[in-house]
Amino acid sequence: MTDTTPTREMAPARPTWHVVLVRPETMTLLLIIIGLVGASILSPFFLDASYIMRSFTLTAEMSIVALVLTMVIISGEIDLSPAANMALSACVFAWVQDAGVALPLAVIVGLLAGLAMGALNAFMSIRMQLPSIIVTIGTLIFFRGLAQIIAGDRSIRVPESFVGINAVMVFGVPLPVVIFVLCAIVLGLVLGTTVIGRQIYQIGTNQQAALHAGINAKRIKVGLFLLLGVVSAAAGMMAASRLGSVRYDLVLGGELQMVLMAMLGGTYIFGGRGTILGTFLAAWLLVIVSTGMTVANLLPAIQLTVLGILLIVAIIATNFIYARTQR
Amino acid sequence: MVDAPKLIEARGISKQFGGVEVLSDIDLDLHAGEIHALIGENGAGKSTFVKILAGVHTPTRGSIKMNGDAVNVTSPIAAQELGIALIHQEPVSFPDLSVAENIVMGRKGGGLLSRVPWATIIADARRYMDMLGVSIDVTRPMHGLSIANQQMVEIARALASDSRLIIMDEPTAPLTPREVDTLFAIARQLRDEGRTIIFISHRLEEVRMLCDRLTIFRDGSHIATQTVASIPEDEIIRLMIGRELKKYMRKHTASIGETALEVSGLTLPGAFEDISFTLRKGEIMGLGGLVGAGRTDVARALFGIEPAKSGKIKVGGRDAKIQRPPDAIDLGLAFVPEDRAGHGIFGTLPVEHNITAAIPGKIAPSGVISRALERGFSRKSVDDLSIRLASLNQPIVELSGGNQQKAILARWLLTEPEVLILDEPTRGIDIGVKAEFYDMIGDLAEAGRAILLISSELPELLSLCDRILVMAEGRITAEIPRDEANQEKVMQAAVPRSGIAA
Numbered sequence: 001m002t003d004t005t006p007t008r009e010m011a012p013a014r015p016t017w018h019v020v021l022v023r024p025e026t027m028t029l030l031l032i033i034i035g036l037v038g039a040s041i042l043s044p045f046f047l048d049a050s051y052i053m054r055s056f057t058l059t060a061e062m063s064i065v066a067l068v069l070t071m072v073i074i075s076g077e078i079d080l081s082p083a084a085n086m087a088l089s090a091c092v093f094a095w096v097q098d099a100g101v102a103l104p105l106a107v108i109v110g111l112l113a114g115l116a117m118g119a120l121n122a123f124m125s126i127r128m129q130l131p132s133i134i135v136t137i138g139t140l141i142f143f144r145g146l147a148q149i150i151a152g153d154r155s156i157r158v159p160e161s162f163v164g165i166n167a168v169m170v171f172g173v174p175l176p177v178v179i180f181v182l183c184a185i186v187l188g189l190v191l192g193t194t195v196i197g198r199q200i201y202q203i204g205t206n207q208q209a210a211l212h213a214g215i216n217a218k219r220i221k222v223g224l225f226l227l228l229g230v231v232s233a234a235a236g237m238m239a240a241s242r243l244g245s246v247r248y249d250l251v252l253g254g255e256l257q258m259v260l261m262a263m264l265g266g267t268y269i270f271g272g273r274g275t276i277l278g279t280f281l282a283a284w285l286l287v288i289v290s291t292g293m294t295v296a297n298l299l300p301a302i303q304l305t306v307l308g309i310l311l312i313v314a315i316i317a318t319n320f321i322y323a324r325t326q327r
Numbered sequence: 328m329v330d331a332p333k334l335i336e337a338r339g340i341s342k343q344f345g346g347v348e349v350l351s352d353i354d355l356d357l358h359a360g361e362i363h364a365l366i367g368e369n370g371a372g373k374s375t376f377v378k379i380l381a382g383v384h385t386p387t388r389g390s391i392k393m394n395g396d397a398v399n400v401t402s403p404i405a406a407q408e409l410g411i412a413l414i415h416q417e418p419v420s421f422p423d424l425s426v427a428e429n430i431v432m433g434r435k436g437g438g439l440l441s442r443v444p445w446a447t448i449i450a451d452a453r454r455y456m457d458m459l460g461v462s463i464d465v466t467r468p469m470h471g472l473s474i475a476n477q478q479m480v481e482i483a484r485a486l487a488s489d490s491r492l493i494i495m496d497e498p499t500a501p502l503t504p505r506e507v508d509t510l511f512a513i514a515r516q517l518r519d520e521g522r523t524i525i526f527i528s529h530r531l532e533e534v535r536m537l538c539d540r541l542t543i544f545r546d547g548s549h550i551a552t553q554t555v556a557s558i559p560e561d562e563i564i565r566l567m568i569g570r571e572l573k574k575y576m577r578k579h580t581a582s583i584g585e586t587a588l589e590v591s592g593l594t595l596p597g598a599f600e601d602i603s604f605t606l607r608k609g610e611i612m613g614l615g616g617l618v619g620a621g622r623t624d625v626a627r628a629l630f631g632i633e634p635a636k637s638g639k640i641k642v643g644g645r646d647a648k649i650q651r652p653p654d655a656i657d658l659g660l661a662f663v664p665e666d667r668a669g670h671g672i673f674g675t676l677p678v679e680h681n682i683t684a685a686i687p688g689k690i691a692p693s694g695v696i697s698r699a700l701e702r703g704f705s706r707k708s709v710d711d712l713s714i715r716l717a718s719l720n721q722p723i724v725e726l727s728g729g730n731q732q733k734a735i736l737a738r739w740l741l742t743e744p745e746v747l748i749l750d751e752p753t754r755g756i757d758i759g760v761k762a763e764f765y766d767m768i769g770d771l772a773e774a775g776r777a778i779l780l781i782s783s784e785l786p787e788l789l790s791l792c793d794r795i796l797v798m799a800e801g802r803i804t805a806e807i808p809r810d811e812a813n814q815e816k817v818m819q820a821a822v823p824r825s826g827i828a829a
Contacts, residue, residue: 193695195687202684205673211632212670213684214652272675
C-alpha cells in the first residue's frame with residue numbers, strides 16, 4: 001500500500017481554484033443556480049423571494065433536523081428515525097396539553113420525549129454497538145407505532161395560541177426560515193471551528209485511530225444522537241404549530257428527504273466528509289426544484305422522478321469528486 | 328544461469344500516475360527457474376512494477392515478452408491465464424468465505440450451474456496447507472485468522488494456481504522465523520521445478536539466503552541486476568539509496584535517570600500474564616519476541632485501549648489507573664501503534680489535522696480552534712522531523728509510509744510525553760527514513776524521555792536499546808542488558824518453550 005504510488009510526496013499542492021471547484025458544495029450551488037434560472041424561465045412568477053420563503057417554511061422543520069443529521073452521518077453513524085421522532089414528540093406534546101397540562105410544560109414534555117428517543121438510539125447503537133442503520137429502522141417503526149397508539153386515526157388540535165409559527169415574520173422572513181438559518185450558522189461554526197467538530201470528522205474517518213489518539217468517540221456520538229433527538233422533537237412541535245393539529249403520520253417518510261438533503265450537499269454516507277453549508281444549500285435546492293416544478297405545472301409523478309434523478313446524480317458526483325481528490 | 332531460458336523479457340516499462348512518472352524505462356529479464364529479488368527503498372517502484380506484470384496496472388509504455396512471445400497483461404485474469412500469480416503485500420481475501428474457497432478462488436471449471444466439487448476443493452486446500460506446514464482447519468472462515476496465517480493462505484492460493492511466475496511482495500513481514508523457513512523451502516522447491524519467483528523484501532539477509540539474482544530499483548529506475556553472491560551488502564545499500572550511509576544505526580548515550588514507568592504483575596488473561604518491569608527516564612527499553620507473543624497487547628493495556636485485568640502501573644512514582652487512552656495521555660504516555668493505516672492515520676484528513684489530533688487543548692484553548700496556533704504547531708513538527716509533503720492541507724494518505732509515520736510520531740511529541748511507546752515504528756519504512764527514525768529515538772532518550780520500543784527486527788533492538796525484554800506466549804522470558812545482548816540470546820528467549828523442549 002505504501003509503495004504503490006511512489007512519488008506521492010512529490011506531487012504538487014493543488015491550486016486554490018481547484019480545491020474550491022472540487023468541493024461537493026460547489027456542485028450543489030451550481031444546481032441551485034441552474035434550478036433558479038430554469039424555474040424562472042418556466043414561470044415568471046417564480047423569482048419572487050417571498051414565494052420561495054413561503055415554500056421553504058413547508059420543509060424548514062425537516063431541514064433543521066437534516067443539519068444535525070449531517071453531523072451524525074459525518075461521525076460515521078446514521079439515524080433514520082428523526083421523522084418518526086418528530087411525529088411521536090408532537091403527538092406526546094399535543095396529547096399532554098390536550099389532557100390539561102400547561103403549554104410550556106407540555107413543550108418541555110415533548111422535548112424530553114425526543115431526548116428519550118435519542119437516548120434509546122444512542123444506547124443501542126453506541127453502548128450495545130449495534131449497527132445504527134438497523135437500530136434506527138427499528139425505532140423509526142416503533143416511534144411511528146407509538147404515535148399511532150397515542151393519536152389513533154384522529155387529529156389532535158393544538159391550542160390557538162400555539163398555532164402559526166410560519167406566520168410570524170422577522171424582517172419579512174418567516175420565523176421557521178430564520179430558525180433554520182440560525183441553526184445552520186451555529187452548527188456550521190461548531191462543526192467547522194471547534195474541537196468537537198474536528199473530532200466528529202476524525203471519528204467518522206477512522207474510529208480506531210480516534211480511539212488511539214485519545215478521542216472519546218462514544219461520548220461524542222451519544223451527544224449527537226441526543227442532540228438529534230431533542231432537535232427532532234422541537235422540529236415536530238414547530239410542524240404542529242404550522243399545521244394547527246397533530247396526526248401520527250406527520251412528515252411520514254420525511255427521513256428519506258433528510259438523508260437526501262445531506263447527500264445532495266455532499267455528505268459522504270460512510271462518514272468523515274460533508275459540511276453544514278452543503279446541507280444548507282441542498283435544503284434550498286430541493287425547495288427551488290420542487291416549487292419550480294409546481295409552478296411549471298409538472299405532474300407529481302414527474303416531480304418525484306426528478307428528485308430521484310437528482311439524488312443519483314448527487315451520489316455519483318460526490319463519489320467522483322472524492323475519488324478524484326483522493327486518487 | 329546465464330544461458331538459462333528467459334521466461335519474461337520486460338522492455339522499456341514505464342508507468343505514470345496522474346502525470347507523475349513512477350517507473351521509467353525498466354528493462355528486466357527473468358530466467359526460468361530462478362528466485363529473483365527485487366529490492367529498493369519504499370517508493371522505488373517495486374510494487375508498481377510487479378503489479379504491471381500481474382495485470383493490476385497497465386504500463387504507460389513498454390512491452391512484455393513471455394517465452395519469447397509478446398503478451399498483453401491487461402487484467403489480473405489475463406495474468407492468471409498466462410500463469411502469473413501475485414502474492415499481495417497485504418493479504419487480500421474474502422473474509423466470510425472458507426480458507427479452502429479462498430485458496431481455490433479464481434479457479435476455472437464447470438459451467439455456471441454445475442455442482443461445486445467440495446470434496447476435491449477441500450482435499451486440495453488441505454494438501455497445500457500441509458505443504459506449507461500450517462495446521463488450520465481449511466473449512467473455517469478467513470476472518471479471525473492471524474495476519475501470518477492469512478499470508479500463508481495467499482501463498483497457498485498462488486501454489487494452487489500452478490503458475491510459472493510467482494511474485495511475492497514482502498511475504499515474510501508477518502511470519503515467524505519457522506514459517507519463513509518453510510516458505511523458503513517451498514520457494515526453492517518451486518524453483519527446482521523450473522518456476523520463476525520474484526521476491527520483494529526489505530530484509531537483505533533473507534535475500535541473501537534465498538535468492539539467485541537481485542535487481543535494485545531506485546526512484547522508478549532500474550539501477551542494477553547482479554547475482555546475489557557477487558555483490559556485498561554495503562554495495563547493495565549504496566545502490567538502493569544512492570549515497571553512502573555512514574551510520575546505519577547508533578547506540579545512544581543518554582544518562583539514565585529516575586523511574587518513569589513501573590509495571591508489576593500486569594495480567595490480561597489470554598493475552599499476557601504477570602508482566603513486570605521498570606522503565607527509567609532517558610532509557611530505551613526494547614520489547615522483543617515473536618509476532619503474537621503479546622507485546623502489542625501489553626502496549627495497548629498500558630495505553631488504556633484494552634486495560635489489563637490485574638496488576639499495578641506506576642507513572643512517575645505514583646499509582647496510576649489507566650482505563651481509557653485519555654487517562655494515559657494525561658499521565659504523559661504516548662503510543663505510536665503498529666497498524667499505521669488502521670490505528671494511526673485519519674487517511675482522508677489533512678496532514679495538519681492528523682498532527683494536532685492529540686493536543687486539542689493546545690490548538691483550541693477556548694474550544695474554538697485557533698488556525699494560527701494549529702499552523703504553528705504543525706509547521707514546527709514538519710520542520711523538526713523533516714516530514715516531506717506538498718502542503719499541510721494534503722490528505723495524509725498521499726504521503727509515503729515513512730512520512731505518515733513521522734506525522735504520527737509528531738502528533739505524540741506535541742503532547743510532550745514522559746513515556747513513549749513505539750510499536751514496530753519502522754515497519755514498512757525504507758532504509759533512509761529508518762535511519763532518521765533511529766536518530767530521532769536516540770535524541771528523544773537524550774532529552775530524558777523513557778522509551779519502550781517494540782520491534783521484531785533484532786538489529787534494531789540490539790543497537791538501539793539499553794535493555795531488552797523478551798516475551799514469549801504472553802510472559803517475559805528474559806531481560807538482557809545491552810552489553811550481553813546478541814541475536815542468539817534474544818531468539819532463544821523468544822521461541823516458545825514447547826518449541827525448544829529438548
